[in-house]
Amino acid sequence: MKKGKERADVVVVGAGIVGICAAVSLAEAGRKVVVVDRTGICEETSSGNAAALAFTDILPMAHKGMGRQVPKWLADPLGPLAIPPAYLPKLTPWLIRFVMAGRPGRYEASLTAQASMMKLAEREWNGLFDRSGSRAMLREYGSLELYESEAEFTASLPGWAARERFGVAFRHLDRDELADYQPGLSPAFVRGTFVPEWKNVADPMLLGKALWAYAETMGARFVHGRVAAVQPSLAGVAAMLEGGIKLEAGRAVVAAGAWSHFLARGLGDRIPLETERGYNTTLPSSAFDVRRQLVFPNHGFVITPLATGLRIGGAVELGGLDRPPNYARSRAMLEKAKRFLPGLEPAGGREWMGYRPSLPDSLPVIGRSRASGNVVYAFGHGHLGLTQAAATGRLVRDLLLNRPAAVPLVPFSPQRF
Numbered sequence: 001m002k003k004g005k006e007r008a009d010v011v012v013v014g015a016g017i018v019g020i021c022a023a024v025s026l027a028e029a030g031r032k033v034v035v036v037d038r039t040g041i042c043e044e045t046s047s048g049n050a051a052a053l054a055f056t057d058i059l060p061m062a063h064k065g066m067g068r069q070v071p072k073w074l075a076d077p078l079g080p081l082a083i084p085p086a087y088l089p090k091l092t093p094w095l096i097r098f099v100m101a102g103r104p105g106r107y108e109a110s111l112t113a114q115a116s117m118m119k120l121a122e123r124e125w126n127g128l129f130d131r132s133g134s135r136a137m138l139r140e141y142g143s144l145e146l147y148e149s150e151a152e153f154t155a156s157l158p159g160w161a162a163r164e165r166f167g168v169a170f171r172h173l174d175r176d177e178l179a180d181y182q183p184g185l186s187p188a189f190v191r192g193t194f195v196p197e198w199k200n201v202a203d204p205m206l207l208g209k210a211l212w213a214y215a216e217t218m219g220a221r222f223v224h225g226r227v228a229a230v231q232p233s234l235a236g237v238a239a240m241l242e243g244g245i246k247l248e249a250g251r252a253v254v255a256a257g258a259w260s261h262f263l264a265r266g267l268g269d270r271i272p273l274e275t276e277r278g279y280n281t282t283l284p285s286s287a288f289d290v291r292r293q294l295v296f297p298n299h300g301f302v303i304t305p306l307a308t309g310l311r312i313g314g315a316v317e318l319g320g321l322d323r324p325p326n327y328a329r330s331r332a333m334l335e336k337a338k339r340f341l342p343g344l345e346p347a348g349g350r351e352w353m354g355y356r357p358s359l360p361d362s363l364p365v366i367g368r369s370r371a372s373g374n375v376v377y378a379f380g381h382g383h384l385g386l387t388q389a390a391a392t393g394r395l396v397r398d399l400l401l402n403r404p405a406a407v408p409l410v411p412f413s414p415q416r417f
């Protein structure tokens, strides 16, 4: 294909899992799709995440009970939550919005919107696994949340009650039941919660590449390049690539993850997108026999058995896009994992950092740009981009093809801020 000459129906900026799923949905609808990315297919944040299809994870990040944890977390420089002091002035407006999002009315609205999105997410993944021939990558073993004290467990109960209102199934476990769900756990854990509907994928990068291969069978094409701007044009839209290449298309999707707000600004939308940087270490699979994803809510990390290794990580570092990674965070979680799973073999790990694209109300941005109805945004999925990617792909397709939306889109509007 000659770059700059061929006119696509839709140009998608960003080949993370969200852009890939948007491309798949549009290609399935018979549209000629070009995806542009500065790196490659599923090479950035979507490649190294914790692989959870966390359909039951409907609580907004700013939730009741969090205030109790935050001071303790911030006091530990390598703990679950970190804010580099030099970044605080830039972050403050986002933090204020984040705190406001935790107020009862707003919290409830976000919770309801997230619950409807998750129902769609589960349905859409289910269909997409079959259509793309990738069902073998789905793992349905549930998750196990673990608590080290009765007080921690009791503090989690309002969150479980909120989930229960939206039909999320779970089972609280006593200490003597934990070994049935995960042999070899430290005796420090006194309680657990098993969540049967929580799912995982075998490896998020391999899944992204498999879905892309499916999109290619329907004619989707990849262009390597960095998009400097997306602009309305006579033909519909133009993606202006660095180096002077111009990609003309009828419509565009901005799915550039944590970098999307730079492109949205040029289209008249100021979106308070921040990044929650997260870290992990992927050990060889032989490191420990982990039966299902283990979640340590009070330590802000998870352990995921993948087809390609054992991934240990999480944490939130509100440190922006430019600061170099601090892999001491990966190592701090690995140290804790050794305590939680005595017998874990910690050698041979690969460290990684990724940029969660996060809005203060924990909801993504899915909707049309201010400057042009031909440009649709699909970004800001925070901790849940893999989980909600297939649903987002469908919503993007329906917006661009003027079909009715499968869920109310007002809570996800780019203009809600």
Ligand SMILES: Cc1cc2nc3c(=O)[nH]c(=O)nc-3n(C[C@H](O)[C@H](O)[C@H](O)COP(=O)(O)OP(=O)(O)OC[C@H]3O[C@@H](n4cnc5c(N)ncnc54)[C@H](O)[C@@H]3O)c2cc1C
Binding pocket: 013, 014, 015, 016, 017, 018, 019, 036, 037, 038, 039, 040, 042, 043, 044, 045, 046, 047, 048, 049, 050, 051, 052, 053, 054, 225, 226, 227, 228, 255, 256, 257, 258, 259, 260, 276, 277, 278, 279, 280, 313, 314, 315, 353, 354, 355, 356, 357, 378, 379, 380, 381, 382, 383, 384, 385, 386, 387, 388
């Ligand atoms: C440690 C960690 C664990 C996580 N665990 C989970 C999990 O278990 N389950 C879950 O659902 N989510 C999880 N997430 C979140 C999830 O990974 C993200 O929400 C998701 O990957 C975002 O996907 P995306 O496609 O929006 O962005 P990305 O994957 O970041 O893709 C955006 C793409 O846009 C490209 N791009 C950006 N700007 C430009 C430009 N100007 N021109 C061209 N290309 C551009 C980038 O190169 C990139 O490839 C986790 C995140 C982290 C960090």
